Amino acid sequence: MAALAALALAGCLDGAGRAAPQAVAVAGGSVAIAGPSGYCVDTAATHDGEQGAFVLLGGCAALSGAPDAPSPVRNALLTASVAANPGPGGRPDDRAVMLSRFFEAEEGRAALARDGNAASVTVMQTFERDGVFVLRARDRSAGLAPGLRDEYWRAIFEVNGRIVTASVIGFADAPLDEEAALALLLEFAARIRAASPGPED
Template structure:
């Protein structure tokens, strides 16, 4: 049976890998923050099923799935979400009050212990060099500083600064990440601000809570 640290390391390492392959999609969204072109033929989806339908990833109001920047059929599915208007290039498609860039990765089920029962160990693990290395996009513990952790219900919220050179273009180094479980899958969600339009810290953590709540709600409903 996988240990807590092994589960977390596999998930975050998978997220780092698919984040690198999705940098083109992230850069595209960043380029659309300063102006929108003509509308596309259809509005992008507001949610998407991954992990063989076990998890439905859904963002807060105003956010849609960027299918071009996502990796939906990977072993560790990766979903990129941005302002609906930016993805559709149509102002009528809607946008959040202040837009950011959201990413969600979903681990394969591994039969490990329930997530809620492992929260204390996860929190301790993240403060260790191995935990910081697992969080870092470049895999180096020296690239990450864990600024704050919060346990909210059965979720762990982390505010961190990652100075890896592999960050998604146009985003700030400091961002929020949440870890939670849905139908036996460990899920990590990140809320990043654009450097030219920084998101207020309170709004960033509220957006993260929205991703967690909407994904849980949609997954149960589905």
Template structure:
């Protein structure tokens, strides 16, 4: 299956650009364990201890952080070393989600521009791209991140399909309390698993013969 670059760019693009508008300094707002997006078709839910920040949502982006931090109470629980999580949901290209095409795209100049906070391919370095179990995992560094966000420039992304939508998940490390790449990847794995559990495939109706 071949997918044009024009169809892939929106899947990797504007979600993190919205992050700077949502969270100029830190996470603020009230927390939910999950939220429905895409007209209710997809549920965004984070790993254990992570909640949705209702005060930092946009049409392009759902932001998640420590439930304890968002609620202002340790009693609700949260990770000992929290990351900042994002989820974006988009219509997939007409030709579908082709992980091989996406893996090639993210290494190209247009792909790196789509991943860049400043739309500059020179700001992005791709460290690793792997596909496993229907998920594309990307480890990258974006030097433009440090100019507008209180996060480390290196982070993980995952792209997969859920309920007919292309879902991009990111795990970012707070600059004030950095997580290692391995720690970030462990959170991303848990994020992917939680999203799959919250969005099982639509039931198929069968009729008896």
């Protein structure tokens, strides 16, 4: 993910000059990844296969290089991943308790760390909001793409039986405050849920 983020960040800064869709369907069409207004999908950094899906989003104008394309009100790098296997099911609040315990333990912090070292990660907050598990963490390990902050917000939730992880990563030169970052994360999760097909589809 760090390598893809670095490539995508370079595209955001340089202007890739390619089409940048506002949404993309992954996981056999069961999940649609769509960002808040002004965000588009970086198709070069997006992957969907047997091991799961990874989607990266940035500002539409920056990705497409088109001056008339929209730009987000809150600027950040957004990522979404969709697990290859079905989720565990159960109630969201039960999953939130399980996830909170996992990420606060050494094993969970190691899973969050770019270098796999639990000591590199500090979990600053975890809570559940409207069926979405929210985590705020700082990863001090090496490998962070230049220009990004080492602190991020992450949401984990279920869509059509698949576990989706959405993240908001701020830029070092224009950091988002906590309230703005959380609002952007929750809007991102809501857009994914709204864009994804329902059972009747």
